[in-house]
Amino acid sequence: MERRNFIKEIGMMGGSGLLVSAFPWLHSCTLEAEKEIKGEKARLGVIGTGSRGMYHLNHLLTLPHVEVVALCDNYEPHLKQAAALFPNAKTFSRHTDLLSMPGIDGVFVVTPLSEHAHITIDALKAGKHTFCEKSMATTTEDCLAMYNTYKETGKVLYIGQQRLFDPKYLKAIEMIHSGIIGDITGIRCYWFRNNDWRRPVEHPSLERKINWRLYKEFSGGLMTELATHQLQVGNWVLKMIPETVAGFGDIIFWKDSREVYDNVCLVYRYANGINMTYESVISNKFNGLEEQILGHKGTMELEKGKYYFEEVKPAAGILQLINQIEHRMFDNVSFAGPSWVPETAQKYQGEYVLNKISQTEGSSTVGVVDDGSLELADAFCHSVITGRPAENLVEEAYYSSVLALLGLQAMEEQRIIKFPDEYKIPYLNFA
Amino acid sequence: MPYSQYYKKSHMLHGSLLNIMGTVLDILLILDNESLAETVWRDIVAEVERLHCMFNRFDPTSELSVINRQAVLRPVTLNDEWWYVLCDAETYHRRTFGYFDVSLHDYRKVQLDAERHAVFFEEPLITLNFGGYAKGYALKKIQRILLAAGIRQALVNFGNSSVLALGAHPHGEAWNIGVANPFMPEQTLKTYTLCNNSLSTSGNTSTHTQHIINPHTGTYTPERKVVSAVSADCTDSEVLTTALMVADDTAAQKIKKVFPATKYDIFVI
Structure with missing residues (x-):
């Protein structure tokens, strides 16, 4: 989505001033901010050119204020496919070599999870603004080390939590905070797929390199790859970090020598007693992907961008009017017509938070179109030029990464884990 | 169960009530006093639920059912409100040359x-x-409750067919409400600028073609037609749309002269 359209879509929220005060990390998405980088380019290196790396590279190709000058991967076929897209970029097989190349302002770290921490820390210390994919790291120690390095160096750090830039999420969260579904009484997050989560491997010796997601040495499995996105949403909605977590995980279906769970079920508990449940099963896709926010007046389904009232279904036009008035706007609304009678109404399907919603059924293992990832990459490149960090973004990502790892620990040790004081960083209720 | 939500930033209460007079009622009212706004909404709910019971012909114990059962056998004494309503219906029957007829037959x-x-x-x-009358009547009652509470800006939507606009949209000069084409909901037939008046719409929809009866012929009008009327008087607009759905062109011209203050449009789709 073009920046202008992005702003227009979420500009329904009353202009960029209000937008940025509610979601401070969006500062660089405003039209005012667009002016400050006019004519400038971010010179970037991309470390990790596998499937997700290529996904980002394709986005970078569309951004006018970006120049990809260096590419790095230690797997030749992946490096080649990226070089075909950016023939003028220099290629490297070691990230340290890329980092010592002059003329690079920022880097993308799109490697297997186990490589995130040391490469990100190296990059920040080398003075590069850094975008690192989520989750942050395989251990809480590494997550904290990344956060501390970010604070110490004063460089820009983005973590790939694209929901923070997804218009339908921004709109829905703003509506939740305005009270449309009443008091929040529960959060249910789930991600169901039915596939083995494997990539084809040309030679058995490459199994762990290509299918790193399935091995504990490199990955936290469903928790670090999927749950981080959704746990972040729960915190965002409640403006709180949960204090305890318990859960169970197992390998029940894909018994193919993988090491990470193919089935997890957890409860994250907030100080006010609210529970956020998290479920993921990858041998049944019936329920798909969703973050459901339960309120005493209604339910918000963030992934679908839809909400449902508990008792009544207000006319769509009325909801449009509420939205206008809340954002000091005025426009025509067309809802008048022959009497609405229950027989003419179909089964209550809920209301959409935006007119245009892009959705995913959650089966992609790479990424989908219009989910905020392009805006996130765009915002990062903007920050690379200005050198200004995105407020609260790393904090949101840090807690979702650490919570995923604490959940993993709870399942592995089969006990209730309390959020450890030593891993609390100043943000929200842990400030 | 009634729903309400007060939007503090906008000083606005949204009230919604489902399964009322066969449809849904939504109100947006602007009032810088949350507890008073909630009280007003409760008063409106109580009043509309009362009217729902009064006019409910599907409930054998409603006042209307009692009249319908007994007035065939012997004169039924009416309370003041029913007396007013039946006289009002008689006046409208006369003023529309018999095209508005709550007896669906012959009000004479x-x-x-x-x-x-x-x-x-x-x-x-x-x-x-x-x-074709009760929602307009209910809007009049709601209007009275709103004005008595000092509310000067509100939008009341009674099932889309009956809309009352008090004052203006907080960020506009009026409430601009469009009539959607029931056969193509994306298309707006016309947008009305409402301020201290009401918009009523009658018509057939793709799923609902047999609900407006011509009292002179006893047949349903199945035309793909929508009639909208705007008037400061909530029952005038309500009655006029029902009458114009069935009146022929000549009759429509005559009716128009009797309701000089009511603007209307007939859309043939």
């Missing part, structure tokens, strides 16, 4: 005894139906 056969405030049906086929 509904005898109103002014001395005893009683009603008697001369014709056994008569049964009263206030489908």
